Amino acid sequence: NKSFQLSSLPLQILLYVNGIYYIFYFLATLAMIIYKSQVFSYPDDLLAPDVTVLFLMGILEVPRLYLGFKGNLTEAEAPLGLSLGLTVGSVVLSVYLLLWQTYVLWADVLLSAVLLSTYGLESGLKVMAIAAFVS
Amino acid sequence: PADTRDAARVRSAPAPLTDVARLCVCDLLVAQCDVNCCCDPDCSAEDFSLFTTCSVPVVTGDSQLCNQKAAVYSLDVEANPPERIFKLIDQVNPSIFCIHATNYKQALYLKSPEIPTAENFDQLLEKFGGASFRAEPEIWDLDTDAPNPPEANETSRYEFGVPVQTEDSFLRLPSPVVTSWCSDANPAGFLVNQATKCIRSVSVEKCDSIQALSMLFYINSSILAVTDMSLFFQVNITVQSIVVQSLNGMRSLLSSSDVLRLPMVLDDLCINAVLGVNYHITHTDTGEIIEAAAAFVLGAISKEALSIEQSFEISFTQENTQPVPLSGNPGYVVGLPVRAGFQPQGYPSPAAFLFAALALSSNKHSQLTILQSTSTQDCLAAQGARAPVLFSYNMISGCKLRITAAMKCQPLAQTLLDVLKGQSFPEYVASFGNSQAQDVLDWVPITQLHISEQKISQTLQSPCQIPVSLGIEVKWTKYGSLVNPQARIVNVTATITTSTLKQLPSGRERIIPITSSVVFTDISAPAEPSYKAWPTINIKLPFDFFYPFV
8 A cells, every 4th residue: 555655654753753852862962061061161151052052953843843744744745845954954053062062972972973863864764755745 | 573473472371281191290300300200201211120119100181081092100010120111091981971072172271371461460460469359250240349438436436545646646645664764655545544753854955945845745736536537526735724833842823824835945944844744634424535634834944954853644534523533443442542421410311311412522521531640749739630541551640638737628628539530520431432422321330439448436526538549440341252352341430538637736747648540350251152063963764774683
């Protein structure tokens, strides 16, 4: 029955797992920023950009996941395309948190690496789904 | 350009050393080998062979980093000779919260301090020049704290012993210091009544230029009413009276004391030189000076005199009060006069003693006095000379009475009674040195006794008795605490001893001694020190405490 259903099941599962994982990632990164500000010397003018990037990423994640779910389930390529665009933004912010944060702990590296690989896999599946919907 | 680069180089401290292989904490001596310091570059292989251990085994950077280079130094003691082993290894921090990378370069090193230059010196001084400074920038506190103005009334009033301040320094009371020469640096203390005498060297030729001989020196500065300089209440010293003393010692009071008399040379004499100053300061009960007056004694100095003696006195009086000299506070002080008083006529009841306040004033007649012996020793000629009875000083005095045949008994007895007792013999004696007239119970009545020397013989005429001696016995006790007992008069008894005057045949004379004495007896009860009882330990063991055995 695969020919009649164009929605991608792996994409759906991945989006669902991404949502849960992102909540964990957000809380863990916020907790580590608090820990770093207590243990290390973290001046305020360096703390502000890091926290801003984290919250911006959180704000961006909600419409991105929603559009991904909607696009995949309704087999519409427009929301899925928009979600892909927002994924690019999330990737950029995640790379910032991986490389250009004031203190990058080993835990930060692990979390960000997992998130980035999830984004990469998701993007690939979205492109394949769009191709399936369009054709 | 080269000069700005030089300036830039001068302004910053040298960069910190971060290469682990070249960092050595135990290298303290310059160009010399430190003992047991394996990382010291000044040590040679022979020095290493003499070491026993390495005091610094590992040199690393911040241990929070995930992996970093570490220099490990160790001694290989098995080799002969022992040699140092230097290894550069990668140290890994296994914690998941180790710092993988940091984009904040100053995080791992101590901050290099700013080198002060001519441009930033003021700003650095302002920031770090105080007793403490903040690490955070000072944008948090927007208003600079203004110091609270000190309370105006708190410590500005004079207290006992505080030097009396004038507008430029202190009120001086010249007094002898170590030697008898006058020192002008002695300040007068508030409420400290002082009387001093000292010698000042003078020369008649220059007497108008010697400051200490002129009246102006003692009254030109005005006294501050309170010690706080900001409150500008100043009290000028007024001239109360001027007494002029002539060369032979005769003193006469000048009628007008407004004119300032300055010393000047007149015919080999220096006149109007200050021989004595008596300050009278009036103060309120809150410690402010409201009036100051000075009474001068001016005299003349002759040409031969090389020094004169000056006497100074200062006394403090509270405003609106009559000063009553206390004889102790509260117990009597040895050597001070015993205070006494009497009930005014017409008020026999003790309840009316309140009116006796008028009688117990501070005039000398309200003291207990005793006959004072004179050089002539004649009782009838020496009326009026009396000496005050001083506490705890036993005194005896007397005079000789010459009796002729023509003397009548009764008037003689009355005269002798006057001679012995004085004009106003008091009826009450103060129990404490500071007893007030209003406190009725603080006054002890004088018990008067009459003793006849001879037995009254059974003759038809009543023999004439004349008083021959007055003995005052004052019983006192120590009162109060054991460490600071106060003297308190408990009982005063005045005993008049009379003797029969035998009729003399005409033309004959007799001389009878008349005596009066004062004796102080200490009737203190033995002291009873009281101590707190030792605390007792009250333990009651339960009845089955020793159960298995009892």
